[in-house]
Amino acid sequence: MRLDALFEDLESQFDALQEGDLYGEVADRIRAEVAKFTVLDRLRGAVGTVIRVELTHAEPVQGELARVGKDCLLLEAERSEEWLIPAAALTAVHGLGPWAEPAEGAVAAKLGLAHLLRGIARDRSPVTLFGVGHPVTGTIDRVGADFLEIAEHPLDAPRRRTEVYNNRLVPTQTLTAVRRR
Known part of the structure; x- marks a missing residue:
């Protein structure tokens, strides 16, 4: 026993x-x-959910995470606003679930900030740039490898030669966010 x-x-x-x-x-x-996992992998796991992001030189932004690129994210906020935010400008993200997803496919892995800025320039949509001192409004005319050129004009005015009061070159590394309405 x-x-x-x-x-x-x-x-x-x-x-x-x-x-x-x-x-x-x-x-x-x-x-x-x-x-x-990277920050962008964690963000890809939250596509379709509402998140709040804190940014370096701008107020926090809340919206539905619509897309994550190789170096940026796209939020759809209230009042039909789209926010294009470089990943380098993030200081915190709230509202993520526990999931993460790697980039899918060769094309998705290449779509980044410059590519999306070129799309906005092609659409001729008026934008507000944040992170360049005070907010700058106008229309993006050109996007280079590491810069953009914006024709400054009031948001409620179309981009006409008579409405443009300045042309500004902005290095993309200084951008905190781009808001498009």
Whole structure:
């Protein structure tokens, strides 16, 4: 009888050690996988949800996360506003779930801030730039590799030569956000 109790005790200790080892191994693997995630991977996992972002040189923005590029994100906010935000301008993000997703496909991995700015320039949409001192309004005329040129004019006026009061070159690294209505 004593030997039976001893064997049962040893078996239960062995089972507990195996469970502990398995738990530790799983936890280590999870930590190793999470260490591979980037901010953009975490944001891709939240596409379609409402988030709030804090920015370096602008007020926080809240909206539905519509798209995540290779170096930026697009939020759809109230009043039909779209916010194009460089990832480098983020200081905090609120409202993310526990998910993360890597970039899908070669094309999605290449679509970034400059590509989306060129689309806005092609649409001739009036915008407000943030992060360049005070907010600047106008129409983006050109987008280079690391800059954009904006024809400054009031948002409620179309881009006409008579309405443009300044042409400004802005390095894209200084942008905090671009708002399009």
